[in-house]
């Protein structure tokens with residue numbers, strides 16, 4: 374998938390904190406028009422990478438490029454960013470705060486007001502616009518924070534854990550909004566720990582582990598890139614499969630085995646032996662779930 378429109382490129386980014394190399398030679402592209410998920414365990418380096426993209430943290434190596442040229446402060450001002458630390462003023466009213474943020478990014482007061490109300494409406498929050506932020510639940514504060522990143526019709530979106538703390542309806546609204554923004558041709562990068570959601574939502578993903586990119590591509594690419602495996606279920610105990618030459622048993626659970634074959638003849642030997650022994654209930658190519666791929670590449 375190549376996407377369309379603008380592109381954000383991260384090339385060889387590195388960042389250390391003391392002796393810790395938090396981000397180590399990280400490269401990936403966030404193509405316009407597609408949703409790119411950024412996943413990795415706690416401390417993998419996602420937030421640090423996003424902060425470097427936004428120019429909030431000095432780069433110790435590498436470069437961020439926007440449409441093929443080194444990114445400028447002006448380019449960054451046109452990016453909708455949702456930081457990990459949510460920076461809302463608790464005492465200020467929702468609408469006043471969002472309109473102020475819109476004006477800061479160059480919108481007129483009237484435009485900011487109507488853009489805010491349209492986005493709040495999408496999150497079922499329009500009727501809370503006059504309330505102080507601190508009176509909202511955490512999930513609703515999260516929606517206000519997202520509104521701040523989306524309301525300026527940004528040229529790109531960099532969102533740090535936008536789905537955390539959202540209820541299922543808000544996840545759906547957020548998903549629709551991200552898709553609409555991507556459909557304008559802009560690059561959208563969001564981090565998440567929720568693999569099921571990333572699998573459902575993303576066009577592409579980048580997996581980070583200990584500061585390094587360990588896999589990237591479309592969900593289908595990643596799922597089909599691993600070793601070719603077969604799952605078989607037999608009428609009786611499948612333990613004997615371990616003794617078939619050229620067959621590596623990856624997992625065995627009673628009558629079901631997950632296997633890799635060193636070559637096609639080995640697979641045929643396995644099948645013949647299984648048929649001779651009696652009932653083969655099931656035999657199929659096993660395409661791993663994203664969660665399996667994730668566990669393997671981050672192990």
Ligand SMILES: Nc1ncnc2c1ncn2[C@@H]1O[C@H](COP(=O)(O)OP(=O)(O)OP(=O)(O)O)[C@@H](O)[C@H]1O
Pocket residue numbers: 390393395413414415416417418419420421422
């Ligand atoms: N300002 C800092 N000073 C020292 N160490 C830092 C700083 N910021 C991040 N780190 C360390 O860098 C590593 C990467 O952190 P980062 O927050 O980028 O990870 P993450 O992938 O966003 O994690 P999480 O999913 O838990 O938010 C961690 O080991 C973290 O403790």
